Amino acid sequence: MTKPTATVRELIREHYAALTQSERKFANCLLENYPAAGLASITIVAENAGVSTPTVARMVQKLGFKGYPHFHKSLLKELQAKVSGPTQRRDNWASDAPETHMLNRFSQAVTQNLEQTFSNVDTDRFDAAVKRLADTNGRLYVVGGRITRALADYAFTHFQAIRQRVTHMTSSSATWPHYVLDMVEGDTLLMFDVRRYETNLQNLAKLAAARGVTVILITDQWASPVAAQAEFTFNCWVEIPSAWDSNISTMMLLEALIAATQEEKWPETRDRYERLDELFDVTRLFRKFS
16 A cells, blocks of 8 residues: 655645745645635636745645646645545545455555654644643533544543543534533633534634634544634544544544643642542442452
8 A cells, every 4th residue: 555645735844944935925825725725726826825926836846746737636636535425435445455455455554644643743732732631720622523523522531530620512513502602711622523524613613712712623634624723733644445534543643642631730630540549439330359
């Protein structure tokens, strides 16, 4: 299985230091409205960014594209991937699948996803997000979508043990205004959203951000539109030989955030763990062996 193709966003980040000031102006414009800002003709995208057409042409070549048409085609493929359904995804990998056992193809894909995900995590941004997740001066809200609500439930179970003031928002968007009503500046909203992205989650992020809530988004490599409202966005690579995307790299990143948050609040968290175990003993929820 070939290595996953880098997105245009990743290529910009990789080559950003080598770009000129005018090229960075176009790059920033594209990143602020990604990928829509690059889907028009070269003349229009240059005009919208306030740069010259040759500037755009030089920048896309620095990113490794043969020319603007090649760059434009790559953005269109990313856009198509964002909205593809299970049948399309299965057809994509089945059309050129190597003649190896499914277990081998699956393990290779997952390993590549993990490597790509963690190599693209900015450690300073990760640490800053952990401080927000550990800050009990504000409340931590956790929410997921149709597929990712299981991740949100997993996150809630762990963060509730680690710290105080954690709220698991239900998967029903009709109830979300009740949660937003109590959100204030200093709170944090941890959100999970992968393709196909959910309009309700985007609306929730806008409402929360308008109230001064820090939005932390965990999404896929193409990035949910929620990223426009998020202070912290973590991209996880998810494609596998299946009609469905994988949550393995997403879960790994989440567990890294959980572990780091636990260490950020130690020894307060240790005290909570000990008191929680005492409650388990009193309620005899778990069987203990002598």
